[in-house]
Structures are given as structure tokens and as C-alpha cells.
Amino acid sequence: MPIEIPRTALQLRSLIKRSGELELSLFEEAIPPPKPDEVIVRVEAAPMNPSDLGLLFGAADMKTAKAGGTPERPVITATVPDAAMKAMAGRLDQSMPVGNEGAGVVVAAGASPTAQAQLGKTVAAIGGAMYTQYRCLPAAQCMPLPEGTTPAEGASAFVNPLTALGMVETMKREGHKALVHTAAASNLGQMLNRICLADGIELVNIVRRKEQADILRAIGAKHVCDASAPAFMEDLTEALAVTGATLAFDAIGGGKLAGQILNAMEAALLRKSTEYSRYGTTTHKQVYIYGGLDRGPTEFTRGFGMSWGMGGWLLFSFLQKIGPEQAAKLKARVAAELKTTFASHYTREVSMREALKPEEIAVYGRQATGEKYLLNPNRA
Amino acid sequence: MPIEIPRTALQLRSLIKRSGELELSLFEEAIPPPKPDEVIVRVEAAPMNPSDLGLLFGAADMKTAKAGGTPERPVITATVPDAAMKAMAGRLDQSMPVGNEGAGVVVAAGASPTAQAQLGKTVAAIGGAMYTQYRCLPAAQCMPLPEGTTPAEGASAFVNPLTALGMVETMKREGHKALVHTAAASNLGQMLNRICLADGIELVNIVRRKEQADILRAIGAKHVCDASAPAFMEDLTEALAVTGATLAFDAIGGGKLAGQILNAMEAALLRKSTEYSRYGTTTHKQVYIYGGLDRGPTEFTRGFGMSWGMGGWLLFSFLQKIGPEQAAKLKARVAAELKTTFASHYTREVSMREALKPEEIAVYGRQATGEKYLLNPNRA
Numbered sequence: 001m002p003i004e005i006p007r008t009a010l011q012l013r014s015l016i017k018r019s020g021e022l023e024l025s026l027f028e029e030a031i032p033p034p035k036p037d038e039v040i041v042r043v044e045a046a047p048m049n050p051s052d053l054g055l056l057f058g059a060a061d062m063k064t065a066k067a068g069g070t071p072e073r074p075v076i077t078a079t080v081p082d083a084a085m086k087a088m089a090g091r092l093d094q095s096m097p098v099g100n101e102g103a104g105v106v107v108a109a110g111a112s113p114t115a116q117a118q119l120g121k122t123v124a125a126i127g128g129a130m131y132t133q134y135r136c137l138p139a140a141q142c143m144p145l146p147e148g149t150t151p152a153e154g155a156s157a158f159v160n161p162l163t164a165l166g167m168v169e170t171m172k173r174e175g176h177k178a179l180v181h182t183a184a185a186s187n188l189g190q191m192l193n194r195i196c197l198a199d200g201i202e203l204v205n206i207v208r209r210k211e212q213a214d215i216l217r218a219i220g221a222k223h224v225c226d227a228s229a230p231a232f233m234e235d236l237t238e239a240l241a242v243t244g245a246t247l248a249f250d251a252i253g254g255g256k257l258a259g260q261i262l263n264a265m266e267a268a269l270l271r272k273s274t275e276y277s278r279y280g281t282t283t284h285k286q287v288y289i290y291g292g293l294d295r296g297p298t299e300f301t302r303g304f305g306m307s308w309g310m311g312g313w314l315l316f317s318f319l320q321k322i323g324p325e326q327a328a329k330l331k332a333r334v335a336a337e338l339k340t341t342f343a344s345h346y347t348r349e350v351s352m353r354e355a356l357k358p359e360e361i362a363v364y365g366r367q368a369t370g371e372k373y374l375l376n377p378n379r380a
Numbered sequence: 381m382p383i384e385i386p387r388t389a390l391q392l393r394s395l396i397k398r399s400g401e402l403e404l405s406l407f408e409e410a411i412p413p414p415k416p417d418e419v420i421v422r423v424e425a426a427p428m429n430p431s432d433l434g435l436l437f438g439a440a441d442m443k444t445a446k447a448g449g450t451p452e453r454p455v456i457t458a459t460v461p462d463a464a465m466k467a468m469a470g471r472l473d474q475s476m477p478v479g480n481e482g483a484g485v486v487v488a489a490g491a492s493p494t495a496q497a498q499l500g501k502t503v504a505a506i507g508g509a510m511y512t513q514y515r516c517l518p519a520a521q522c523m524p525l526p527e528g529t530t531p532a533e534g535a536s537a538f539v540n541p542l543t544a545l546g547m548v549e550t551m552k553r554e555g556h557k558a559l560v561h562t563a564a565a566s567n568l569g570q571m572l573n574r575i576c577l578a579d580g581i582e583l584v585n586i587v588r589r590k591e592q593a594d595i596l597r598a599i600g601a602k603h604v605c606d607a608s609a610p611a612f613m614e615d616l617t618e619a620l621a622v623t624g625a626t627l628a629f630d631a632i633g634g635g636k637l638a639g640q641i642l643n644a645m646e647a648a649l650l651r652k653s654t655e656y657s658r659y660g661t662t663t664h665k666q667v668y669i670y671g672g673l674d675r676g677p678t679e680f681t682r683g684f685g686m687s688w689g690m691g692g693w694l695l696f697s698f699l700q701k702i703g704p705e706q707a708a709k710l711k712a713r714v715a716a717e718l719k720t721t722f723a724s725h726y727t728r729e730v731s732m733r734e735a736l737k738p739e740e741i742a743v744y745g746r747q748a749t750g751e752k753y754l755l756n757p758n759r760a
Contacts, residue, residue, distance in 0.1 A: 277470075278434050278471070299678070302675075303467045311688055314687070
């Protein structure tokens with residue numbers, strides 16, 4: 001018995017106008033009939049990750065957020081600072097759908113066997129525009145979840161799990177033997193800890209508050225350095241010397257942390273070095289910036305010789321680089337360990353209307369560790 | 381008739397004491413008899429490159445330089461700021477010889493045919509410790525210069541020429557199609573211009589003064605951007621859009637320039653981009669920092685998406701990476717074009733005693749474009 005599907009779906013949209021105003025609203029869109037290879041997912045859970053919020057808010061200053069519209073169709077407006085408008089040039093006056101990933105039930109499917117096989121199943125999906133009630137997308141972008149998995153449990157089955165696995169894979173491919181991770185008490189950071197514990201990989205966790213260090217130690221993390229502690233650089237250097245980590249993934253981006261990591265790596269390497277070279281050690285030290293929790297400038301003092309690199313790291317580019325076969329292996333591990341290694345936690349589940357309340361934005365917009373929201377577009 | 385060789389040679393030495401004092405002096409060292417594969421070079425010309433001065437002065441503040449010693453054996457002392465002492469840890473209390481490269485006449489040779497073949501010849505040599513009157517080193521580290529080449533003409537046959545060729549080679553290996561170079565009016569920068577003109581490679585030159593732009597235009601440079609001009613970012617973006625350069629070599633290191641280059645590269649790429657992505661363009665943009673004319677912190681605003689890299693670039697690591705066969709090809713080109721493509725210019729030739737005068741240090745220590753010194757250790 002086919003599930004009844006409405007003709008239209010509400011979709012969360014983000015628009016930055018040439019005038020410098022951000023507008024968030026609910027847009028009513030027709031649900032198309034699925035093509036042979038497509039399915040229609042009734043989205044019941046989608047995480048509000050930093051990467052989603054980056055598109056949702058753009059460069060707007062959310063302290064200026066104002067509520068408008070009607071209770072049924074709320075609208076949020078906010079101001080984009082002049083200096084930040086240049087970076088928004090590519091998206092001006094385009095109403096953009098949001099939401100990298102999510103999970104829900106397949107309520108309609110095209111004629112192809114792959115699509116038909118998903119009908120009625122709970123699936124996780126990646127493909128953008130997931131902050132919508134019904135999403136039509138290729139069945140290939142969906143992953144059927146193991147029996148007994150709820151959409152909330154499968155909502156974050158792609159971005160965080162594959163990013164965490166991608167870090168470990170990058171470490172192996174680029175010849176490093178241990179890892180450093182910042183903002184390490186996040187959902188992603190906790191996953192990475194569980195992976196590294198299971199796989200016997202040494203991981204140096206950097207956090208910004210004592211409570212975050214406690215969270216990580218409670219799940220078995222061996223090396224935790226608190227960047228707010230006076231002895232941070234000494235602690236970090238010691239952890240790097242013990243683990244031999246020469247690769248870091250940094251979620252912060254702005255400020256001095258990325259450079260501090262490189263300097264501490266070099267200091268740790270110099271402990272074992274016997275001959276002085278003014279070019280520093282010959283071991284390559286790398287920091288990949290994969291997030292931008294601090295949107296401010298990145299600053300570093302070059303005290304780490306000449307063998308170093310800093311750069312962007314993006315999941316989608318990584319998956320492209322390793323190819324579909326390798327990517328499928330990583331995805332299979334995620335599906336098998338979704339309720340253990342790759343479990344996510346959310347502070348609160350909200351509807352799309354609730355997500356457009358200034359008081360909620362004030363909470364989830366901070367992107368603080370332990371304050372992640374789960375969006376349920378089909379919640380009233 | 382064998383050339384007469386003294387038993388000892390004077391060598392320029394740099395010492396940083398645990399007390400925080402830099403001491404530059406002339407050290408009398410015994411000249412060893414050459415082993416079978418070695419030659420003894422009477423060094424008559426050695427460039428004072430930024431990389432040499434980095435070792436010579438260390439982190440000392442040369443504004444504090446004081447003259448001491450005797451007219452025959454002058455000594456310079458200067459203070460290393462406390463904050464910089466940590467970076468000097470590896471060299472404390474070690475009297476270090478200086479000078480990456482130089483040229484002179486082979487006055488003695490070991491028994492091997494390779495060594496014997498160089499006897500009496502003018503050679504360029506790389507191997508460190510070249511700021512000395514007589515240098516014993518493996519014949520393999522020497523390159524016999526074409527007939528009629530003076531030591532002064534061959535003094536800079538390695539570091540600058542191979543660095544310039546290495547930039548072009550790196551561009552090809554990493555899949556870029558044009559280059560950006562900063563401090564572009566330097567000896568190295570002029571070489572790079574001549575190489576790029578000869579090889580048909582588009583090069584964007586960044587300079588810091590109008591006179592430097594004039595120097596480059598006079599030797600045929602097509603794209604010259606003056607970082608001190610108000611329209612610098614617009615000019616740079618335009619040059620990057622025209623050339624398609626996505627790889628830069630930066631000699632400055634500190635300040636905002638490296639980041640400005642990445643931002644301008646992204647802006648140039650966005651001109652051709654049709655679809656907005658909040659992760660920026662997918663084209664990899666790279667800046668290699670190969671020098672440190674500005675020793676201050678490096679600062680950048682991440683407005684260039686996720687496909688970017690910044691990192692150190694070091695000639696010796698590059699040569700190791702490409703292997704001896706490829707390196708030999710590059711060296712052969714240098715030898716063939718030493719008086720044209722790879723010609724260097726110096727403001728002044730000094731003896732070792734002159735190099736230890738505070739008034740000379742005040743000039744060559746600035747490492748300003750067009751003020752490079754040539755050291756002649758055998759000049760009285």
C-alpha cells in the first residue's frame with residue numbers, strides 16, 4: 001500500500017540579497033514524480049552541522065537576527081557586514097536550499113530495481129537540500145539503514161563518520177603514524193576517538209575547556225590537551241613526542257592554534273634530532289583546516305622549519321580522490337557501526353518553524369560542542 | 381706546477397651562546413689533505429644570500445651589533461632577543477661555519493680521476509662552509525665552469541638558478557600552468573623571468589616598490605603587480621585571471637601577502653565559475669613560502685574556499701625528491717646559461733674582514749633587492 005505523498009513540500013531557504021540582508025524562510029516547492037533511478041524520502045531527521053550553518057547563515061551577523069513573517073511561515077532577517085559581502089558574491093540574490101544530509105523513509109520510488117528496493121525503507125541520504133519535508137534524489141545517494149535504526153540515529157551517517165574515517169585514511173595515505181584533532185569533544189571528535197581506539201591509532205585531542213577534556217577521558221581518550229591551560233604548549237609538545245603525530249585536522253581555522261600545532265610538532269621532533277639545521281627537521285608536518293569555527297584570520301609564527309604544510313581539507317574532494325570503491329568500504333563500516341562507533345548526540349530536536357526562532361538560533365548558531373540540534377522537517 | 385697551499389685557512393664563524401649573545405669571528409682552521417675523491421678550492425667568490433644570512437645572524441637583532449676584536453681578527457657581537465632564543469636551541473654554543481655556495485680555483489685534488497680532472501679549473505661548489513679561504517670538499521659537489529668564467533660569475537651557480545628552475549619544475553609536476561613570484565626583482569626573480577620568457581611560461585611578478593616594477597618591465601616582464609599600490613588586489617586578480625596562475629612562490633613569508641595571493645587566485649577563478657559553492661572553487665591554489673624576508677607572523681583571512689595549500693619549499697628537499705638524474709639536467713642548463721639566464725649582480729665585493737664591519741652589515745643585512753654582497757674570502 002503506497003504511502004500518501006502531498007503535492008508540495010516546505011523547504012528551508014537561505015537568501016542573501018545584494019542589499020546585504022540575509023533572509024531565512026520556508027519555501028513551498030512542488031514534489032516531482034521520481035525518475036526511474038530516484039526515490040522520494042520523507043525527511044525526519046537532519047543534523048545542523050557547522051557546514052550546514054555556514055550555508056544557512058552565510059556571513060550574516062546572527063546577533064542582528066530579527067523575527068518576521070507569520071507563525072505558519074516565519075521569516076528571519078539579519079545583516080551581513082559590508083566587509084563580508086565580497087565573499088558572498090557568488091550566492092547573491094539566489095534562494096538556496098540547505099542541509100547536506102539527513103534520514104527518513106522512502107515513500108516513493110522510480111521504476112529501477114535499485115530505487116524499488118528502497119521503497120518503505122529508512123535511509124540516510126546525502127545530496128544537499130535535505131532541510132525539506134520531502135526530498136527527491138537518486139537512490140545511489142541513499143544508504144538503507146540496518147533494520148531497527150530510526151531516522152534520528154541515521155541522520156548523521158555521512159558527513160561526520162566519513163570525515164572521521166577520512167582523517168584516518170589520509171593519515172595512512174600521506175605516511176603519518178598518529179593524528180591530532182582540534183575541537184575534539186565534538187560528535188565528530190568522539191567518533192574519531194572511538195575509531196582510533198578500535199584501530200590502535202594514537203590520537204592527540206585538543207579541546208578548549210576542561211569539561212571537554214573530561215568528556216573525552218570518559219570515553220577512553222589517552223592524550224587530551226586543553227588549549228586554555230597555561231601549560232598547553234608543553235602538554236601538546238609532550239603528547240606529540242610520545243605519539244609521533246605529524247598530521248593534524250583543525251576544525252577551528254582562525255586564530256593561532258594551527259600554527260601552535262606545527263610549532264609543537266617541530267619542538268617534539270627536535271627532541272630526537274642530533275644535528276642542527278636552520279631549515280628545521282626534514283619531517284613533513286601538516287595541518288589540514290577542515291572547519292571554520294573561528295572565522296577570523298589565521299595567524300602563525302614560522303618556527304617550524306621548512307618541512308610543513310597547511311591547507312584545506314574537504315570531505316567531498318577526499319571521496320573523489322579515493323574513488324567510489326574505497327568510498328563504499330568506508331560507508332559499509334559506517335552502516336555496520338552506526339549505533340556504536342558512529343553514534344551522534346543532539347541537544348534538541350526542532351521543527352523547521354522552531355529552527356527559525358531567534359532564541360533557538362542563539363543556541364545552535366553558536367556551534368558549541370555539545371549543543372548540536374537535529375532538525376525534523378516533518379515535525380509540526 | 382702545483383699551486384702553493386697554506387697550512388691553515390681563515391673561516392667565517394657564527395656562534396650563538398646560551399647567554400643570548402651572537403658572536404661572528406674569523407677562525408683559523410687547518411686545511412686537510414684531500415682524500416681521493418676530494419678537491420681543495422681556493423674560494424674567491426661566495427654570494428651572501430638570505431639563506432646564508434639566516435645562519436650567519438641567526439635570530440640576533442643586528443641593530444645591536446658591536447665591533448670588537450683586532451683589525452686582523454675582527455669580532456662582531458649582537459644580542460638575540462629572549463623570545464627568539466627558543467628557536468636557536470639546536471645551535472647554541474656551537475661555532476658554525478657559513479656559506480652555502482661559492483666559486484674558486486681547485487688548487488689541490490685527491491688521486492681519483494674525477495678529482496684530478498678538476499685540478500687548476502675554476503669551479504662552482506655547494507656544500508656549506510664556503511665562507512672560508514680554502515675549502516676541502518668532494519669533487520662531486522663541484523661543477524667545473526665553462527672556460528672564461530670568473531669565480532664571481534660562477535659564485536651563484538647553484539642556489540638561485542636551481543631554485544628558479546625548481547619553481548618551474550614544481551609548477552609542471554603539480555599540474556599548474558603559470559606562476560606567481562614575490563620579491564620578484566631579486567637576482568632570483570630576474571632569473572625566473574628570463575627562464576619563463578625563454579620557456580613560454582606566464583609569470584606574475586609581485587614587487588614592493590615602483591622602481592622594482594621598472595627593473596622587471598625593462599627585462600621584459602609582462603605581469604608586474606606592486607604590492608604598495610592602492611589597486612594591488614585588483615591588479616593581482618586581473619593578472620591571475622589572465623595567466624591562470626594557481627601556484628605562487630613567496631620569499632617574504634611574514635605578513636599578509638601569501639594569503640592575499642590565495643584570495644586573489646580564488647577571486648580570479650570565481651570570474652569563470654558558474655555555480656556557487658560555499659566551499660569555494662575546486663581548483664587547488666598553492667603558495668610555497670621559500671624565504672623569510674619578513675620574519676614576523678604570517679596572517680591570512682580564509683576567503684579562498686577549501687582547495688588551498690600553504691607550505692614550506694626548500695631547494696635541498698626538492699632536489700632529493702626529483703633525484704640525481706633530473707637534478708643533473710637542471711645543473712647542465714645552469715652551466716650552459718650561466719652568463720645569460722642565470723647571471724647575478726652584486727652591489728659590492730667584500731673581504732671577510734669587511735663583512736665583519738657594522739657599517740657593511742647595516743647594508744647587506746637588510747637583504748634589500750639590489751643590495752646583495754659578494755664575499756671574496758681571499759681578498760685582503
